[in-house]
Amino acid sequence: MNGLVHILLTSWKRALTLVGALALLAAGVLIAVYAEDIYRDRLHRDLTAQAQVLASTASAALVFDDRNTAQEYADATGANSDIEAAAIFNLQGEAIAGITRAGARTPTYQEALSGRQPGAGAVAVTASILENGQKVGTVYLRTRPEPLVVRLARHGGIALLVLMAMLLMAVSGAAHVAALRANSLLQAKNEDLAIQIAEREKAEAALRQSQKMEAMGQLTGGVAHDFNNLLMVASGGLDLLDRTTDETRRARLREGIRQALDRGAGLTRQLLAFARRSPLHPEVVDVAERLEGMRLLLDRSLREDVSIEMKLDPDLWPVEIDPGQLEVAVLNMAVNARDAMPRGGMITIVAANEPGLDDGALKGDYVKLGVCDVGAGMEPEVVARVFEPFFTTKEVGKGTGLGLSQVYGFIRASGGEVRIESEPGAGTRVFLYLPRSTKPMPAREVSHPPLAVEPGRGRALIVEDDEGVANFVCQMFEELGWTVRRAPTAGSALDLIEADEPFDLVFSDLVMPGEMDGVGLARRIAELRPGLPILLTTGYSEAAVAATAEGLRLLAKPYRIEDLAGELGALRGEAA
Numbered sequence: 001m002n003g004l005v006h007i008l009l010t011s012w013k014r015a016l017t018l019v020g021a022l023a024l025l026a027a028g029v030l031i032a033v034y035a036e037d038i039y040r041d042r043l044h045r046d047l048t049a050q051a052q053v054l055a056s057t058a059s060a061a062l063v064f065d066d067r068n069t070a071q072e073y074a075d076a077t078g079a080n081s082d083i084e085a086a087a088i089f090n091l092q093g094e095a096i097a098g099i100t101r102a103g104a105r106t107p108t109y110q111e112a113l114s115g116r117q118p119g120a121g122a123v124a125v126t127a128s129i130l131e132n133g134q135k136v137g138t139v140y141l142r143t144r145p146e147p148l149v150v151r152l153a154r155h156g157g158i159a160l161l162v163l164m165a166m167l168l169m170a171v172s173g174a175a176h177v178a179a180l181r182a183n184s185l186l187q188a189k190n191e192d193l194a195i196q197i198a199e200r201e202k203a204e205a206a207l208r209q210s211q212k213m214e215a216m217g218q219l220t221g222g223v224a225h226d227f228n229n230l231l232m233v234a235s236g237g238l239d240l241l242d243r244t245t246d247e248t249r250r251a252r253l254r255e256g257i258r259q260a261l262d263r264g265a266g267l268t269r270q271l272l273a274f275a276r277r278s279p280l281h282p283e284v285v286d287v288a289e290r291l292e293g294m295r296l297l298l299d300r301s302l303r304e305d306v307s308i309e310m311k312l313d314p315d316l317w318p319v320e321i322d323p324g325q326l327e328v329a330v331l332n333m334a335v336n337a338r339d340a341m342p343r344g345g346m347i348t349i350v351a352a353n354e355p356g357l358d359d360g361a362l363k364g365d366y367v368k369l370g371v372c373d374v375g376a377g378m379e380p381e382v383v384a385r386v387f388e389p390f391f392t393t394k395e396v397g398k399g400t401g402l403g404l405s406q407v408y409g410f411i412r413a414s415g416g417e418v419r420i421e422s423e424p425g426a427g428t429r430v431f432l433y434l435p436r437s438t439k440p441m442p443a444r445e446v447s448h449p450p451l452a453v454e455p456g457r458g459r460a461l462i463v464e465d466d467e468g469v470a471n472f473v474c475q476m477f478e479e480l481g482w483t484v485r486r487a488p489t490a491g492s493a494l495d496l497i498e499a500d501e502p503f504d505l506v507f508s509d510l511v512m513p514g515e516m517d518g519v520g521l522a523r524r525i526a527e528l529r530p531g532l533p534i535l536l537t538t539g540y541s542e543a544a545v546a547a548t549a550e551g552l553r554l555l556a557k558p559y560r561i562e563d564l565a566g567e568l569g570a571l572r573g574e575a576a
Contacts, residue, residue, distance in 0.1 A: 044123050047141055050077065051127035055139040058088055059129050061409075062096065062137045069409055070097035077141065084122065084144040087112065088129070090137045101144070112140035121146025234260050265558050282322050282414070284439045287351055287367055288312045294327055298334055305344025308334075313352040319367050320437040321414045329407040333371035333430050336404065340375030340428060348372045354433070361417050365436035372429040378422040386420060407432075457481040457568075458504030463493045463521065465512045473507070476561045480568065490516035497528050505571065510538035510547055510554075522552055533571045 054073055061070040070088050074097040077086045085107050087098035093109035100106045112126050122145045129137035237257040241250055291310060298308050330349070337347045350370045357366055378386070386404050407430075408418045415435045422428040460482045464470035474484045485501070487493035490512055497503070506525060510518035518536045525532060536547050539557035547554045555567050 040123065043143070044125065047083075047123055047143060048125045048127065050080065051125050051139045051141045054086070054088075054141070055127040055129045055137075057409075058097075058139065059131045059136065062088065062090060062129055063131050064413075065096070066413065067096050069413065072409070074098050082143045083141055085140075085142045087140045088137060089140065091135070096137075104144075107140050107142060109138075112138050118142060118145070231260075261558065282320055284318045284320050284437050284441055285323050285326065286316070286318060286441060287326075287369060287434070288316050290323055290326065291330070291349060291351065291369075294330060298331070302334065302338045302347070303344065306338050306341060307346050309346055309348045311348060311350045315353075316351055317353050317365065317367050317436040318439070318441050319434040320439060321416075321434060322410075325410050329410055329432065330369075330371065332404065332407050336430075337371055337373035337375065337428065340373050340377075345374045353436075357433075362433055366416070366433040367436060368431055368433055370429055370431040372427065374427045377424045377426050377428055379424060383420055383422050404430075459483045459485065459502060461493060461496060461501075461503045461506045461508075462486045463488075463490060463506065463508035463512070463518070465489060465509065469509075476564055477507070479561060480565055489514050490518070490521040493521060494524060494528075497525055503529075503532065505533045505535065505568070507535050507537070510536050519547055519550055519552065522550070535567055535571055 054077060058070050058073045060066070061073065074086050074088055077083050078099050083099075083101075084104045085098070085100045087095045087107045089095055089109050089112060095107075095109070098107070111124075115126065116124075118124050122143050124140065124142040126141075127139045128135050129139060234257050237253045237260075241253050244250060244253075291312060295308065295310075302308070334347055334349075341347075348371075350368075350372065352368050354366045354368045357364060411418050411432050411434070417433040419431045419433070420428065421431075457480060460477050462470060462473055462477065462484050464473055464486065465488050470486055470488070474486055477484045482505075485496065485503070487496060490508070491514055493506070493508065494516075497506075506522075508518045508521055512518065516524070518538070522534045522536065525534060535553050535555060537555045537557055537559070538547070553567065553571055555563065
């Protein structure tokens with residue numbers, strides 16, 4: 001009887017040990033699968049983020065079919081040793097740039113569109129390349145297949161724990177209890193680690209947001225101060241105009257108000273250029289005049305302990321370049337110089353003519369523009385990589401690694417060259433070599449004399465939702481001899497057009513409430529009244545991009561009556 005009981009107890013213990021071992025084995029497998037899912041999800045998110053950054057930086061190169069620049073962006077992904085292949089495709093499925101590691105399979109467009117994962121521990125992602133909201137291409141990234149040894153090593157701890165538990169439980173039930181306790185402890189540590197990771201990511205995100213808001217606060221605070229001063233000039237000038245009949249004094253007051261308004265318009269244009277929302281328009285530029293005009297924006301972008309000094313040679317040659325992007329490039333370099341001087345210091349902006357250069361890629365006449373700081377400087381190995389996309393020496397959240405690469409790409413696309421000099425403890429000097437332009441400088445704006453109004457110019461439909469703006473625009477048209485009819489929305493304007501009211505011209509704002517904007521209105525009018533002249537206006541540069549892409553004539557706000565008269569005359573001349 002006792003022997004039977006012993007056998008039954010032994011069998012029960014063995015069965016319990018086997019069940020416990022199988023249960024623990026299953027738990028270990030589930031933990032391994034869960035850990036693998038977390039690991040692959042993180043890898044997929046990191047690769048997706050890099051693909052999206054590559055897509056955003058390569059959009060301009062794809063639009064302008066600049067394959068060399070696109071290849072430079074694709075080559076930069078090679079800095080990530082985990083990436084096996086990268087490709088940039090246009091809408092026709094042609095690979096305009098890419099890299100493929102030795103022995104790897106070259107990606108195809110069909111593979112990029114299919115969304116299939118390559119297997120063997122590898123991950124593949126795609127990202128759409130957008131320009132003004134329209135898809136212009138696709139980016140494809142694929143990681144190396146992960147060796148089985150690496151995967152096993154990643155889960156070796158769990159596998160070893162399960163194996164030890166099974167061996168110990170085979171010896172005694174006490175070992176089984178100990179293994180369960182160890183597993184519970186490991187799970188608790190994993191939960192603690194997950195909480196710490198989540199808290200760290202939350203803190204990093206808060207830090208990045210805080211830094212962004214601090215920079216925005218410094219810039220907008222300075223801009224608000226300047227605009228309040230400009231509004232003070234305009235408001236006080238209008239009050240004084242009402243209190244004096246002296247024509248000489250009234251003329252001075254009017255000129256002061258005009259200067260304040262022009263200064264506000266110029267500051268707004270600089271802010272839009274800084275925000276990279278202005279369309280690209282290369283033009284002949286006076287570098288010295290452009291740099292002097294940036295003083296205000298530079299002061300608002302740098303800290304109080306950082307000062308700006310400009311050393312510009314007289315009679316600098318003109319260059320042909322996009323002025324807004326040139327300002328963005330100078331601002332990028334100035335911000336980098338500021339960050340290199342945490343205790344403050346002097347940033348020196350220099351410009352000089354460099355005739356007859358014959359130094360590598362530099363051949364001919366150039367204007368040399370430099371931004372120099374007295375910061376910590378850089379080691380040679382860092383200098384060699386500063387223009388690589390995504391490379392940065394700044395702390396996490398303080399830099400994207402794209403600022404200098406964008407400067408490099410823009411200057412090279414403009415026919416120039418970028419060079420950098422830096423030594424540890426001796427500061428950094430970044431020089432832009434801009435090719436000399438032989439084209440004449442555009443005529444400077446001069447004050448316009450009062451216009452001689454010619455009556456009977458025609459009947460204009462004014463489409464403007466803002467009552468105050470509409471009132472002044474209608475008065476401008478009437479001053480120019482036009483008869484006007486105002487519509488507050490695109491829909492009400494179309495009602496007048498469809499009612500066959502006679503109009504000789506439509507003048508419409510671009511951004512309006514409702515489902516239809518100015519571009520949509522222009523399209524619809526072109527269908528209903530082919531040949532009817534249309535002039536659009538806006539103060540929002542992103543909307544201006546859509547209008548210029550449609551080939552529509554555009555007058556930027558704010559504008560003078562002389563500007564309006566010139567556009568109307570040109571538009572009527574084209575229609576004739």
